[in-house]
Amino acid sequence: xxxxxxxxxxxxxxxxxxxxxxxxxxxxxxxxxxxxxxxxxxxxxxxxxxxxxxxxxxxxxxxxxxxxxxxxxxxxxxxxxxxxxxxxxxxxxxxxxxxxxxxxxxxxxxxxxxxxxxxxxxxxxxxxxxxxxxxxxxxxxxxxxxxxxxxxxxxxxxxxxxxxxxxxxxxxxxxxxxxxxxxxxxxxxxxxxxxxxxxxxxxxxxxx
Amino acid sequence: xxxxxxxxxxxxxxxxxxxxxxxxxxxxxxxxxxxxxxxxxxxxxxxxxxxxxxxxxxxxxxxxxxxxxxxxxxxxxxxxxxxxxxxxxxxxxxxxxxxxxxxxxxxxxxxxxxxxxxxxxxxxxxxxxxxxxxxxxxxxxxxxxxxxxxxxxxxxxxxxxxxxxxxxxxxxxxxxxxxxxxxxxxxxxxxxxxxxxxxxxxxxxxxxx
Numbered sequence: 001x002x003x004x005x006x007x008x009x010x011x012x013x014x015x016x017x018x019x020x021x022x023x024x025x026x027x028x029x030x031x032x033x034x035x036x037x038x039x040x041x042x043x044x045x046x047x048x049x050x051x052x053x054x055x056x057x058x059x060x061x062x063x064x065x066x067x068x069x070x071x072x073x074x075x076x077x078x079x080x081x082x083x084x085x086x087x088x089x090x091x092x093x094x095x096x097x098x099x100x101x102x103x104x105x106x107x108x109x110x111x112x113x114x115x116x117x118x119x120x121x122x123x124x125x126x127x128x129x130x131x132x133x134x135x136x137x138x139x140x141x142x143x144x145x146x147x148x149x150x151x152x153x154x155x156x157x158x159x160x161x162x163x164x165x166x167x168x169x170x171x172x173x174x175x176x177x178x179x180x181x182x183x184x185x186x187x188x189x190x191x192x193x194x195x196x197x198x199x200x201x202x203x204x205x206x207x208x
Numbered sequence: 209x210x211x212x213x214x215x216x217x218x219x220x221x222x223x224x225x226x227x228x229x230x231x232x233x234x235x236x237x238x239x240x241x242x243x244x245x246x247x248x249x250x251x252x253x254x255x256x257x258x259x260x261x262x263x264x265x266x267x268x269x270x271x272x273x274x275x276x277x278x279x280x281x282x283x284x285x286x287x288x289x290x291x292x293x294x295x296x297x298x299x300x301x302x303x304x305x306x307x308x309x310x311x312x313x314x315x316x317x318x319x320x321x322x323x324x325x326x327x328x329x330x331x332x333x334x335x336x337x338x339x340x341x342x343x344x345x346x347x348x349x350x351x352x353x354x355x356x357x358x359x360x361x362x363x364x365x366x367x368x369x370x371x372x373x374x375x376x377x378x379x380x381x382x383x384x385x386x387x388x389x390x391x392x393x394x395x396x397x398x399x400x401x402x403x404x405x406x407x408x409x410x411x412x413x414x415x416x417x
Contacts, residue, residue, distance in 0.1 A: 002298040005358060006305035013306055018311025038281035039310055040261040042303050046283030047257055049240070051250055073244040078247025079254075086255020097255055104216040106252060108407070109245040112227035115404050118397035119231055135383045142387030143394070150395045168388050171346045176385025178327045179378070183361055185323030192312035192319075203304055204324025207297070 002208050007198045014196030055079070168201055210414030221412045224404055353381040 017035070020028045058072035086097040093099075125143070130136070148154035149165020194200035212218065226241035241395045270278040284306055291297040310359045320400060331354045360378030367375045 003301070006298075006301035008305075009302060010305035010309035013309030014313035014316075017310055018316055021314070021317035034277070035310060037265045038278075038284070039307060041266045041278075041281035042285045042288075042307055043304070044257050044262045044266075045288045047253065050289055050293070051254060052280045054246075054250060068239065071239050074240055074243040075247040076414040078244050079251045082248045082251025083254040086252060087258055091255050091259045094209060097252070101215060101248060101252065104220045105244070105248050107246070108223045108404075109241060111400050112404055113245065114397060115401040116228060116231060117317045118394065118401045121390075121397060125390070129366035136378055138380060138383040139390070142384040143391035144387075146388045146391030147395055150391075154342050167346070168384060169392070170351050172353055172381050173382040173388040175331075175350045176357050177389075178331060178350075178354045178383045179357030179361065179382070180385075181226075181323045181327055182358060185319045188323075189316050192315045195308050195312045196316075203308055204301055 003201075003204055006204065007201070011196055011198065014192070018196075051079075142173075212412050212414065217411055221408065224408065228404075352377070357381050357385075 015114075017032075020032055057074065058076050061069050061072045062076075082097070082101055085101060086095075089095045089097060091097055128136075145161070146165045146168055148157070149161045149168075154161040154165070191200065195203070223241055223244070226237045229235055230238040257337070266278060266282060269275040270282060284303040287299045287303045290296045331351055333344075333347055333351055335343045356374045356378035357360040360382065362371070362375075365371060406416070
């Protein structure tokens with residue numbers, strides 16, 4: 001019962017959703033729309049657990065005075081403050097959450113965090129792109145041409161360079177991507193089938 | 209040069225420098241910004257989830273419009289909290305089974321259609337491609353590239369003879385693909401970096417327009 005019922009629900013939902021895809025009847029489409037909303041609702045409850053876990057972790061860090069405990073205060077105040085602002089004044093454009101917190105705190109932090117990756121990628125590229133083999137040389141040349149072809153200086157060096165970059169992206173790159181996509185799709189389909197048929201049971205966890 | 213007098217611009221500038229300070233080394237200023245980022249992101253997600261999912265998809269239909277069918281996701285969601293009651297913790301598996309079954313069922317035909325059927329359609333040589341020699345040549349190179357790259361991942365037979373030639377050709381395409389993807393990603397990050405510098409020089413210092 002404790003394992004069979006969840007497995008049965010998983011099997012039924014999996015088969016129903018697979019069949020539903022091939023039935024364009026309004027009832028079938030309506031069922032898909034309804035269950036999509038249900039999934040959003042159930043996922044929202046899972047978010048409560050995730051947020052609860054984060055809050056408990058930081059409260060525990062504070063209580064035990066673990067290294068860096070003061071930063072937990074920053075996280076907790078920011079979390080509660082943003083949530084209250086969002087829940088109290090809404091999330092529509094013009095609300096304080098969007099105008100103050102999103103524009104002046106979240107966007108600068110997010111963009112800066114990803115922008116510094118440019119430096120780390122450059123340093124990683126220096127180590128990885130030393131053309132020791134024929135394959136590494138190909139990778140280096142392709143990356144170099146794409147990067148150069150996407151900036152104005154590339155077009156200034158040679159007018160056709162943006163076209164070369166475009167060609168690399170749309171012909172050999174696309175061919176490699178397609179081969180990888182086939183593998184990803186077959187892997188995802190095999191894993192999904194294993195979940196539906198109850199062969200993959202890791203999600204049930206331990207215990208009875 | 210017109211330095212901004214807006215307090216929130218200064219806040220954004222301080223946070224930008226806080227994150228950039230990690231380039232020097234891990235430091236308290238960066239750690240403050242990092243923890244602030246986590247807190248604000250989670251708080252923002254809570255507000256968005258409430259207004260975009262919980263309120264319109266659960267509160268309104270169940271409690272305002274009185275649609276009894278919405279009791280099902282409500283109860284399924286509540287089952288997640290049984291993990292705090294050891295004797296009934298197995299009930300957590302019910303919403304997980306529902307979500308996993310739903311997602312797997314949706315994924316199988318969707319993945320097959322988008323990542324297999326559509327990609328094969330895009331790879332196949334159609335009569336329309338013969339109209340122009342360059343279009344045909346690129347399509348032919350793409351076709352050979354896909355076949356050879358797929359054959360590289362075929363490990364059920366030893367790579368020798370014709371299979372070795374095909375697999376080695378596949379490596380060429382894969383390496384060009386990885387290089388192109390890397391270059392594309394670097395440029396996307398560079399674009400973000402330029403955006404940050406534009407913010408600092410235009411919105412904060414006012415030295416560029």
